[in-house]
Amino acid sequence: MSEPGKKIKFGYGIGDLGGNLFFTITGFYLLFFLTDIAGLSPVFAGTVLMIGKIWDAVTDPATGYLSDRTRTRWGRRRPYMFIGSIIALAAMGLMFTKPGTADQRILFVYFTLMYCLLNTAYTLVNIPYESLLPEITTDFDQRTVLTGYRMSFAVVGTFAGAGAVMPIVGIFSSVETGWSVMGYMAGGVMLLTTLITIWTVREPEHADKQGGEGFFKTYIQVLTDRVFLLALIPWALFILGTSMVQGALLYYFKYIFKDEGMFQIALIFLLTTSLAFIPLWVALSKRIGKKWCYAAGMTIMTGGVIVFSLAGERIGLTGSFIVMAIAGTGLSTHYVMPHAILPDIVEHDSMSHSGIRREGVFSSMWTFMSKIGQAAALALNGWILGLFNYKPDTVLSTGTITGIKIICGPGPALFYIAGIIIISFYPISKSYYDRMISKTQPGAAS
Secondary structure: OOOOOOOHHHHHHHHHHHHHHHHHHHHHHHHHHHHHOHHHHHHHHHHHHHHHHHHHHHHHHHHHHHHHHOOOOOOOOOOHHHHHHHHHHHHHHHHOOOOOOOOOOHHHHHHHHHHHHHHHHHHHHHHHHHHOOOHHOOOHHHHHHHHHHHHHHHHHHHHHHHHHHHHHHOOOOOOOHHOOOOHHHHHHHHHHHHHHHHOOOOOOOOOOOOOOOHHHHHHHHOOHHHHHHHHHHHHHHHHHHHHHHHHHHHHHHHOOOOOOOHHHHHHHHHHHHHHHHHHHHHHHHHHHHHHHHHHHHHHHHHHHHHHHHHHHHHHHHHHHHHHHHHHHHHHHHHHHHHHHHHHHHHHHHHHHHOOOOHHHHHHHHHHHHHHHHHHHHHHHHHHHHHOOOOOOOOOOHHHHHHHHHHHHHHHHHHHHHHHHHOOOOOOOOHHHHHHHHOOOOOOOHH
């Protein structure tokens, strides 16, 4: 398959700007919004997030399975993306709109329903979007290049999600109004970027019928695939650790550095190096492979969060910014490598099942595990804060400060280390992939 043109690279890449905007805003701010703005208890807030992911256990696999078997004049994936992006516009705004009540039970039910709706919208967009990459090109290195485009836009989405939220909220005299407007604006960006992808990326034609097993047997096959699990489990662990850090940083700056505004500056250091190093990691992956780039990057990230969380007070803001910049060079691999690895697994599965294409099934589990990792992280953060008697806008005890440090460094590091060990056993290298693809070429030996 020929190299995709610039229009396709741009159109495909920009789709993740809105998706990562969602992921970043919910990762950095949702728990804080629920506890400090909406007034929900930390335990209730953590439970809201976990229920949302239990709901995803239904919608993610269903969307992946159905999109593989959908046949329309617009393709298999794009109709779902269109519907999901429209729902996202409303759901993102409602998620960050506090009802006019302080009743904990009403708040709990409202935010649980809104979070389930928002996750459904994200599912309808992201799983079909993730499924597009294996269909755009079969070239091992071009998939990494396309992922580089995608993740460059993803980092822009992260910048916007992390850096624009508080300034937008601050424009309004009412904090609650500011959060609501911010939510609707983010939903609008999610809609627009998804529409650009729908307009620019065309899907290849497929046979009218998709072969393969039934729903449950399909997912049993996927979840017992050793090659897939050796990539899926590290991905979930890295998401869990990174989401714990994301959810904890604002608390760290507010209550340990006592300078909430410096949170935005810290993110600039973290994300600027993440963006800058994407092309370097893409180039390096051609020499040492995707998995070793991923392992190296997350090792750097592990050291960064440990130093920041445990030594941040001693090295001060300037030292902490430097540490975050170094950590960002490693975090860069988390944006690129896992999404470049997934299409190779899809190809491996297709070779093993007589050419049956199951992009949606694999993407659904990939997306589901990313959301499970994020929700588990935020739930853990909420429960740990509750365990250490966190109460917003008060002078925190030494024990509570320790709880914030745990969720910012040592806790995430444990998940990173486990993921690094497991990813080292992932088998698909470029030479492995090329041998696999050559067997399907005309004239290949049987």
